[in-house]
Amino acid sequence: MRGGRLKEKRTHKRIVKRFIVRVGFISAAGGLGWDIVTVHNLSAGGILFSCDRSMAVGARLNFKITLPNSANLIQSSGKVIRLEKPQGLLLVPSVAAQFTNISSADGELIDQFAELWGFKAPLL
Numbered sequence: 001m002r003g004g005r006l007k008e009k010r011t012h013k014r015i016v017k018r019f020i021v022r023v024g025f026i027s028a029a030g031g032l033g034w035d036i037v038t039v040h041n042l043s044a045g046g047i048l049f050s051c052d053r054s055m056a057v058g059a060r061l062n063f064k065i066t067l068p069n070s071a072n073l074i075q076s077s078g079k080v081i082r083l084e085k086p087q088g089l090l091l092v093p094s095v096a097a098q099f100t101n102i103s104s105a106d107g108e109l110i111d112q113f114a115e116l117w118g119f120k121a122p123l124l
Contacts, residue, residue: 024062025053032062037095039065043114044107046078046099052092055080061097067113074109076102 019039024032037049047063057080065074082096099107 019068021047021049021066022064023049023051024064025055026060026062034064040094042110044099044102044110046081046097048094048096050092051095055083055095057081057083063097063099067110070109070113072109074102074106076100076106078102 020036021039022034023037024034026032035051035053037051040048040050042048042065047065059080061078061080063074063076063078065076066072067074076099078097078099078101080095081098084094084096086093
Protein backbone atom coordinates (compact mmCIF):
# COMPACT_ATOMS: atom_id res chain seq x y z
CA MET A 1 0.00 0.00 0.00
CA ARG A 2 1.51 3.33 -1.03
CA GLY A 3 1.26 6.37 1.18
CA GLY A 4 -0.63 4.56 3.92
CA ARG A 5 -0.19 2.10 6.71
CA LEU A 6 0.51 -1.52 6.03
CA LYS A 7 -2.24 -3.88 7.08
CA GLU A 8 -1.39 -5.63 10.36
CA LYS A 9 -0.88 -9.35 9.61
CA ARG A 10 -0.20 -10.53 13.14
CA THR A 11 -2.87 -12.69 14.71
CA HIS A 12 -1.29 -13.34 18.13
CA LYS A 13 -0.79 -11.03 21.09
CA ARG A 14 2.86 -10.16 21.60
CA ILE A 15 4.96 -9.94 24.71
CA VAL A 16 7.16 -6.88 24.24
CA LYS A 17 9.71 -7.39 26.96
CA ARG A 18 13.45 -7.93 26.85
CA PHE A 19 14.64 -11.28 28.17
CA ILE A 20 16.99 -14.01 27.02
CA VAL A 21 16.32 -17.37 25.38
CA ARG A 22 18.40 -20.20 23.99
CA VAL A 23 18.45 -20.61 20.22
CA GLY A 24 19.77 -23.65 18.40
CA PHE A 25 21.28 -22.84 15.04
CA ILE A 26 21.13 -25.70 12.57
CA SER A 27 24.05 -25.72 10.12
CA ALA A 28 23.82 -26.75 6.48
CA ALA A 29 25.59 -29.98 7.47
CA GLY A 30 22.86 -30.67 10.05
CA GLY A 31 24.87 -29.84 13.18
CA LEU A 32 23.29 -27.89 16.02
CA GLY A 33 24.97 -25.17 18.08
CA TRP A 34 23.21 -23.32 20.91
CA ASP A 35 23.54 -19.62 21.73
CA ILE A 36 21.83 -17.18 24.10
CA VAL A 37 20.05 -14.22 22.50
CA THR A 38 18.03 -11.19 23.63
CA VAL A 39 14.32 -11.27 22.78
CA HIS A 40 12.60 -8.06 21.67
CA ASN A 41 9.13 -9.53 21.35
CA LEU A 42 7.46 -12.92 21.40
CA SER A 43 4.09 -14.29 20.34
CA ALA A 44 2.64 -17.74 19.78
CA GLY A 45 3.45 -17.23 16.10
CA GLY A 46 7.09 -16.21 16.33
CA ILE A 47 9.91 -14.25 17.90
CA LEU A 48 12.09 -11.20 17.24
CA PHE A 49 15.57 -11.30 18.77
CA SER A 50 19.04 -9.74 18.49
CA CYS A 51 21.84 -11.92 17.24
CA ASP A 52 25.33 -11.29 15.93
CA ARG A 53 25.53 -14.70 14.25
CA SER A 54 25.41 -14.68 10.45
CA MET A 55 22.32 -16.37 9.01
CA ALA A 56 20.00 -16.20 6.03
CA VAL A 57 16.27 -15.95 5.50
CA GLY A 58 14.93 -19.49 5.57
CA ALA A 59 17.51 -20.73 8.10
CA ARG A 60 16.11 -23.33 10.49
CA LEU A 61 16.27 -22.70 14.25
CA ASN A 62 15.34 -24.44 17.50
CA PHE A 63 14.19 -22.53 20.58
CA LYS A 64 14.20 -23.17 24.33
CA ILE A 65 12.21 -20.41 25.97
CA THR A 66 11.54 -19.82 29.64
CA LEU A 67 9.21 -16.88 30.12
CA PRO A 68 10.17 -14.40 32.86
CA ASN A 69 8.85 -15.48 36.27
CA SER A 70 7.90 -18.90 34.92
CA ALA A 71 9.34 -22.39 35.35
CA ASN A 72 7.71 -23.70 32.15
CA LEU A 73 10.10 -24.55 29.31
CA ILE A 74 8.73 -23.88 25.83
CA GLN A 75 10.47 -25.79 23.05
CA SER A 76 9.85 -25.04 19.41
CA SER A 77 11.44 -24.95 16.00
CA GLY A 78 11.15 -22.21 13.44
CA LYS A 79 12.61 -20.48 10.42
CA VAL A 80 14.07 -17.04 9.80
CA ILE A 81 11.61 -14.87 7.87
CA ARG A 82 13.30 -11.45 8.12
CA LEU A 83 16.65 -9.89 9.00
CA GLU A 84 16.84 -6.29 10.26
CA LYS A 85 19.93 -4.09 10.27
CA PRO A 86 21.01 -2.60 13.62
CA GLN A 87 19.03 0.53 14.50
CA GLY A 88 19.44 3.15 17.19
CA LEU A 89 21.19 1.75 20.24
CA LEU A 90 21.16 -1.79 18.92
CA LEU A 91 24.64 -2.84 17.85
CA VAL A 92 23.68 -6.20 16.35
CA PRO A 93 21.07 -7.19 13.75
CA SER A 94 17.61 -8.42 14.69
CA VAL A 95 16.15 -11.67 13.44
CA ALA A 96 12.44 -12.35 12.96
CA ALA A 97 11.55 -16.04 13.08
CA GLN A 98 8.24 -17.78 12.59
CA PHE A 99 7.51 -20.84 14.71
CA THR A 100 6.99 -23.89 12.51
CA ASN A 101 6.52 -26.41 15.28
CA ILE A 102 5.05 -25.20 18.56
CA SER A 103 2.56 -27.18 20.61
CA SER A 104 -0.88 -25.71 21.11
CA ALA A 105 -0.25 -25.81 24.88
CA ASP A 106 2.95 -23.75 24.51
CA GLY A 107 1.20 -21.31 22.16
CA GLU A 108 -1.60 -20.90 24.68
CA LEU A 109 0.95 -20.34 27.47
CA ILE A 110 2.55 -17.50 25.50
CA ASP A 111 -0.90 -16.01 24.77
CA GLN A 112 -1.79 -16.21 28.49
CA PHE A 113 1.41 -14.39 29.47
CA ALA A 114 0.77 -11.72 26.84
CA GLU A 115 -2.75 -11.24 28.21
CA LEU A 116 -1.57 -11.27 31.83
CA TRP A 117 1.20 -8.75 31.24
CA GLY A 118 -0.95 -6.66 28.92
CA PHE A 119 1.87 -6.15 26.45
CA LYS A 120 1.31 -5.42 22.80
CA ALA A 121 3.54 -3.83 20.21
CA PRO A 122 2.65 -0.45 18.72
CA LEU A 123 1.43 -0.36 15.14
CA LEU A 124 4.02 0.94 12.73
